Amino acid sequence: MLFEGSHQYDGSLYLDKNDANDANNPVKISSYGTGKATISSGLSDGLMAYNTAGIVIDHLIFAGNATTTNKNSGINFYNDLPGDIKLNSVKITNCEIFGYRDSGIVIGSWNKNSGFNDVLIENNKVHDILDAGISSYGEFSGSKIGYAHSNIIVRSCEVFNIPGYKKNPENNSGNGIVLSDVQHSVIEYCTAYNSGSGNSFSGGGPVGIWYWDADQVTIQHNEVYGMQSGSNKDGGGFDLDGGVTNGIMQYNYSHDNEGAGYLIGQFGGARPMNNITVRYNISENDAATNGGSVYLFNGEGIYKMKNIIVHNNTLVLTIPGYA
Template sequence: MSTRLKSIRMNKRVAVTATIAVLVLLTIIIVMVITSNAANTTYYVSAAGSDSNNGTSSSAPWKTLSKVSGAAFGAGDKILFRSGDSWSGQLMINDSGTSAKPVTVGAYDKGSKPLINGGGNSAAVLIDGASYVTVDGLAVTNYDGANVTDGVEGNRDGIKISGISSNITIRNNEIYNVEGFSNHEATGSPRGTSLAAHDNNMYMVGAIYQNGTPANNYLIENNYIHDNTVNGVLTTQVGTGLIIRGNTVNNGGADGIEYWNATSPLIEYNSVTNVGNNSGASDQTDGVIGYHGYAVAGIWGIIDTDQVVQYNYVANTNRIVWDGQPWDFDNDTVGGVYQYNFSRDNEGGFVLGGKPDQILRYNISYNDGSEQAYTAQGFFNANSQYYNNVFYQDNGAGFSKAKLTEGTFKNNIFYTNASDSTATDYESGGPTFSNNGFGGTQTALNTGTAPVMGDPLFVNPSSVGNSIKSVDGFKLQKGSPMINAGTSIPDNGGKDYWGNALYNGKPDIGAYEAP
């Protein structure tokens, strides 16, 4: 064979090999493009649509929740419901996204939030065993009668996350008229149902509720939660990465925000008002949304480690039979801090539970504790570290005693117009007091060391409003006896309630560090 013929054959082999390589590369690219497109599809759902449509355009949307619930979704897919439309039944998502491309449920078009009414199902929106899922911008209700006060409770939630479901975001939703079990019943069953609430985990229902396998990384933010018989936000198995931020919870039959088994949860910038709006063991009455309730608190954790609860506003928590406080380090919590919070007009007092390794600092309490007819809990019921807080009352309630056995009170201001001088007595061998300010008419029987007696000279306490930014009246006027009268606290957070650096000269008493 000639050299020239060998060369021609070799060139043909090279050309064929190169062509095959190009074809393989093109095939891979095409597959990648198809796969990428398949995993980034937007699906549209409208009450005027049809399930026979492909759903991939707003001009050919799907129609029903069952169609969406039965479909398979991939990373980056979006399921968008038409604004202004409504559906009855359950929306279920059980497909996962990725960290870069979550599966997103949301809205399209202009108008009011698309409404999912559970209609009495166990949950209106159910995320079941799916991770990397975002629910953003829906309206959600769940009741089985004419309205949420029709007298029929059941085991119902608004948005529920169960199974193995991590990396979940729930934001910008409005959740209301979820009629489930209100709270702990004293005796009997809830109205309108044969289920025994206690035997059916009546605590474990919520407008937003997470349970199931221990999970991580939940962001629950900027939701408007109102007029529900159930808990506002309840998580029971989020281990790490729990953030509950910027939510508004109003008018609920059970607790406001509650979280279990979390490590280093961050709870901040929430507003919780009028929870525990519950008629106790009697039948429901006008303006009372819950029934057979027993005890609630505004924002609290249980079996948690190192929680940070800050910049929250809690008001008008009702004491049903027990509790009624804005804050609570509940059973088996370890460490943690409540700081830079504002509470007012909560019936049960300031805080329910706590241990010496837990801190309450730079908080402002205004007219808490108006229903302290019982003495087992009192205004303070936490054996914790209290420093640089303001406890102010002009409602005559006083700071009723509780059986505190340890803990410390430093740099706090106590001011009340109550007349019962026994209300601030504590058992011998109980908490220690130093560098606290005492004003008003109530004589404290345990003032401790270096007390400062007299008017603290607040700017204008009566000017306080209904947010964490409406408390400038509790700044100290120039010449206040509380200025430079405190004691230094190590690891104090570095700033006062208003963000002023600590310390300016000697420490001040109260939540304000004067310039």
């Protein structure tokens, strides 16, 4: 499915289980000619893929009409099939997404461990989204065995101007990239900045790039700056949060954020946290109002956090009035 570049198309795209679903022969949705075509979706999702995969989305612009009126997402993949079915192969590359309330790009599911496998989100610009730039989620349970999604790579994406808002039920809002219910995943070479100012949840604030409820995940070679909290908590650069196991944060640059450059946090009801490594990162002028440059939080008792290793990080803090 090809759209002529530099032209605008009003409406939204919808695919279901009768479309695509062949990882070896994927459906490609892209532009041809000069420039990117714009999908102007008004109040709807820009593209909704329901219980289907085997899809390549490339070289397009998805524009909602405004974060205050469009209550949906730019690109939305959702799986609620019974039987712990993982749908294979999603590629979202070289796109620009803006003007939506929920997420710019979201990989979601809500039926035990059904979800998506082999997801590449690369070289996208996501901005002026109200809640989250790039996200994944599944049906959360602190006692669940397994994960909804696997093999998600987020690479070389730019995410900015994600202010956040008061959500119902209350939760933090204004995150740059936040992935959950995923196993085997990497976020790398991304930049997230100038977000979080509209978060109004007193229990916690947003973070630039983070995982929670995830296993065998890595955050590396990214930059986060200008994150705000909207409260007296969080608003930091990077985070491995509740229920993460076998997680690594390395070679990242966090600077000029309200909260900690690097957070390791465990919340009540999450799966136990184990084997976390934070190394070779730089934090510069972080923790302007909240926490320290590296911050460890445990709301569930020490027995729920094990093997937390922090080493060889560089922390720089400029004190006003001192050279």
